[in-house]
Amino acid sequence: MTHYDIDSIRADFPILKTKVNGHPLVYLDNGATTQKPQSVINAITDYYTQINSNVHRGVHHLSQLATDAYEVTRKKISEFINAAHDYEVILTSGTTHSINLVANSYGKQFVREGDEIVISAMEHHSNIVPWQMICEDRGAKLRVIPINDEGELDMEAYAAMLNERVKLVSITYVSNTLGTLNPIKEVIKQAHDQDIPVLIDGAQAIQHLDVDVQALDVDFFAFSGHKMYGPTGVGVLYGKEKWLDRMPPYQGGGDMIKEVRFEKTIYNELPFKFEAGTPNIEAGICLGTAIDYIKTTGINQIALYETELLKYATKALSEIDQIRFIGTAKEKSSVISFLVNGAHPYDVGVILDKLGVAVRTGHHCTQPLMERFDIPGTVRASIAMYNTKEDIDLLVNAVKKAASMLL
Ligand code: PMP
DSSP, rough: OOOOOOOHHHHHHHHGGGGGGEEEEOOBBTTTOOOOHHHHHHHHHIIIIIIOOOOSOSSHHHHHHHHHHHHHHHHHHHHHHHHHGGGGEEESSHHHHHHHHHHHHHHHHHOOOOOEEEETTOOGGGGGGGHHHHHHTTTTTEEEOOBTSSSSSOOHHHHOOSTTTEEEEESSSBOOTTTTOOOHHHHHHHTTTOOOOEEEEEETTTTTTTHHHHHHHHEEEEEEEGTTTTTTOOOOEOOHHHHHHSSSSOSSTTTSSEEEEESEEEEETTTTGOOOOOOHHHHHHHHHHHHHHHHHHHHHHHHHHHHHHHHHHHHHHHHHTTTTEEEEOOSSSSEEEEEESOHHHHHHHHHHHHEEEOEEOOOOOOOOHHHHHOOEEEEEEETTTTTTTHHHHHHHHHHHHHHHHOO
């Protein structure tokens, strides 16, 4: 691995200098949202001080600047995920919006009574509830791929579930609760063997792994800007042209139309057909800045660094007697969930916070997964490109202290 300049990376994130309860901040809640580099923060100010205007509408100077900057982001995203066409990149408000878009639009067009949608036992509520809603609406059935005790997909059960009634498979690339890195290439291949399209929830993957939608041959890929060092309120739905073309608009309004008459409206072309109303322009533009930021280090370098850190953290935490890991898959990325035996995760989280360590506690929007493991929740440490071994050491010391206080 070439030199990974962690000091200069950390210096780019002003919030990391914060003190919490008199302790240096150890931010390990990156699965919930990542911190923002100065370049992204500056880009937000620059947008409002220099080019604020609505997009795709005005002929005036500022509107053209804003539109150009917004469309440059689409291009950057398209290159970042290696889409075949920029118009296959739909800008949404985040992963949740992206999945709801597919559930509603694809669902209305292609899902009929008696059909099935396949998800997995480790999905985030965002990749469960939209499918439940559309299944209820269409009279279709939601089927769930089981997982083993390590938190890995049961691929045999998956293969057995695929048949002509299945209209879509929708699973996560990386589990936000277990850290499991799913074999999505195999998942996609098996579905495609039976002409079933696949949506991948990339919310916990895009900031950690090199994603190439063409190499994956994925039909839909969803992610959020705020988990990849960009602003909140913007996200992406990548969709293959062949599907997006055949899907009806999800929402009606400005921008998604070519011509409106009371008798009949003609919809706009891709990607605008799926982008009704004024978008979050500032967030969209600054997501482009976040992608530039990731590219200065390189996603492959980040992946190598984070994998090493994950190994270090897993080993260090495993030396604590009372620890029980939830999610011990062979292939993992960026997330460690655990319990301190005998202590409620919330109590552990509160003590960690007193020591400056920010983790997430609870069900992590995966309640069915908590039921599968018969636990109320976990303590989750999730890492990002700016975390260090020192952060992990401070986490481990804080967990030891919590264990000594609570048990
Ligand atoms: N899927 C996964 C795997 C997630 O981790 C999250 C966020 N925790 C979401 C979907 C939803 O993302 P957002 O809230 O940004 O729409």
